Amino acid sequence: MRSRLPLIIRFLMGGVLIAYGVEKMMDPVSFLKAIHEYDILPKNPTWILNLAPSGIPILEIATGLAFFTGTLRRGAATVMSSFLVIFTAAILMRTLGIMEETGQSFMQVEFDCGCGAGVVVIWEKIMFNTVLVLGTIHAGFRAPDS
Amino acid sequence: MNLPNSTLGQTVTFTTAVLVLAVLNSWVNPSALDLGKDYFPPQHDFRVVDGQMVLEFLPDLKQSNFAVLIDARSTAHYTEGHIPGAYQIDRYHLEEYVPPALPAMQEAGYVIIYCAGGDCEDSIFLATDLVYRYGIEKEVLYIYEGGMEEWEGLGHPIATGEAR
Numbered sequence: 001m002r003s004r005l006p007l008i009i010r011f012l013m014g015g016v017l018i019a020y021g022v023e024k025m026m027d028p029v030s031f032l033k034a035i036h037e038y039d040i041l042p043k044n045p046t047w048i049l050n051l052a053p054s055g056i057p058i059l060e061i062a063t064g065l066a067f068f069t070g071t072l073r074r075g076a077a078t079v080m081s082s083f084l085v086i087f088t089a090a091i092l093m094r095t096l097g098i099m100e101e102t103g104q105s106f107m108q109v110e111f112d113c114g115c116g117a118g119v120v121v122i123w124e125k126i127m128f129n130t131v132l133v134l135g136t137i138h139a140g141f142r143a144p145d146s
Numbered sequence: 147m148n149l150p151n152s153t154l155g156q157t158v159t160f161t162t163a164v165l166v167l168a169v170l171n172s173w174v175n176p177s178a179l180d181l182g183k184d185y186f187p188p189q190h191d192f193r194v195v196d197g198q199m200v201l202e203f204l205p206d207l208k209q210s211n212f213a214v215l216i217d218a219r220s221t222a223h224y225t226e227g228h229i230p231g232a233y234q235i236d237r238y239h240l241e242e243y244v245p246p247a248l249p250a251m252q253e254a255g256y257v258i259i260y261c262a263g264g265d266c267e268d269s270i271f272l273a274t275d276l277v278y279r280y281g282i283e284k285e286v287l288y289i290y291e292g293g294m295e296e297w298e299g300l301g302h303p304i305a306t307g308e309a310r
Contacts, residue, residue, distance in 0.1 A: 025171075028179050029220065029238050036186055047181040054178055055168035062164050072149060072163075075156025079164070 010143035013135045014067030017080070021060030023116040028053040034114025038090050059083060067139045077140020081133050088129040095122045179238065187274045195258055195288045197300050200229065203258065204303075207231030213256040216247065218268040219294070229260065229297055230305040237272040244280060251276065257286050263293025 024031045031053040035041065041049045059080065066076035095109045109122045150156050172178045179185070203213040207230070215232040217224050224234040233247040251257050257276070261268040269289050276282040290297075298304065 028177065032179060032185060043184065043186060046184045050179045050181045050183065050185070051168055051172065054171045054175075055164065058167045058171060059164050062160070062167065066160070072156045072160045074153045075150075075158070075160035078153060078157045079161055 006138070006143040009135060010067050010139040013132075013139040014064040016064075016132070016135075017060045017067070018064035020116050021057040021064065023057075024053070024060070025057040031056070031114055031116075034112055037111075037114070038094055040090050040093075056083075063136070074140050077136050081136045081140070084129055084133045084136065088126060088133070091122065091126060091129070095126075185238065185271070187271060187278075192270065192273050192284070192287050192289045194291050197290070197292050197296055197302065200258060200260075200290050200297070201302055203256065204230060211250045211253045213258065214247065214250045214254040216251075216257060216259045216269075216272070217294075218259055218261040218272040219266075223262070223294070225307060227294070227298070227304045227306050229294070230303050232260075232305075235272060237268050237275060240275060240279070244276075248280060251280075251282055251286075255286060256288060257282060258288045258290055260290035260293045260297075263291070263295030263297075266293055269293065 032050070035052050036049065041052060043049055063076040063080040066072050091113050094111070094113075095106065098104065098109050098111065099106060107121075107123055110119050111122065112119050113122070113125055115125065150159055169181075172181050200215070203215070206212045207215055215229055217228045217232040217234045218237050219228075219234070220236055220238075221234065224232075228234070233250070235243040235247060259269040259273050259276075261272075269291075273284075273287045273289060276287065277284050
């Protein structure tokens with residue numbers, strides 16, 4: 001009998017992404033502040049920064065739905081995994097900045113990364129995001145259709 | 147409708163759909179942010195007050211518009227607990243919150259603004275908006291930098307409930 005595990009991973013990834021998206025969409029102000037802290041998006045024109053709190057939750061929810069339904073699954077996985085890699089790199093850059101500023105070690109750094117879970121231990125978040133990237137690629141390209 | 151089968155085609159289609167939905171969400175969703183607004187304008191050097199001064203102003207808040215106190219936090223935080231007599235102006239939804247407090251601010255000699263305290267900068271951003279968008283004179287604006295965090299820590303009176 002064929003293993004059901006790849007399909008379970010696909011649906012699990014879908015559920016996780018939808019939950020993250022809904023959580024961010026409920027509080028766009030907090031998410032905007034978190035994104036602003038990274039200082040990676042230009043402030044002018046304003047719509048670029050202001051569109052992120054609307055666009056990123058929709059990206060997550062749409063990717064989750066694509067994983068559930070199978071529609072545009074590979075396209076969704078490509079966009080989502082690319083976004084996660086860029087976002088994780090931004091977290092890493094900010095972590096290095098905080099380490100330089102405060103003298104903390106990598107394992108000690110904590111901040112609200114805008115991920116929807118408040119203040120988090122950053123090395124754990126980076127590990128989790130790595131798992132999310134691998135899970136997204138698996139759900140998009142390796143998991144069976146049904 | 148035929149959806150693309152290639153990964154590149156799916157990626158382009160998916161990205162386009164997400165962007166369209168994001169813009170629609172900004173327009174339709176009432177709690178979404180205004181795309182054209184600068185929520186992080188350059189900061190100004192407003193004068194500051196401490197908790198003791200705010201405490202001394204409390205009787206004036208109830209009797210006249212000599213001093214006006216503004217809470218720049220969200221409705222949820224304001225409802226949970228705020229400095230007694232404070233108006234609430236959620237700085238991310240100015241059009242909705244400024245008009246009820248505007249006449250009082252225009253008459254007042256002291257407009258004291260606070261937010262959560264700590265790293266919170268909403269009070270400063272709101273003060274900047276009040277100067278440039280609503281014509282409030284910078285000289286009457288004061289920031290209570292300690293904010294709600296310090297106020298609670300000092301054991302000063304706290305009111306709960308909806309905006310005044």
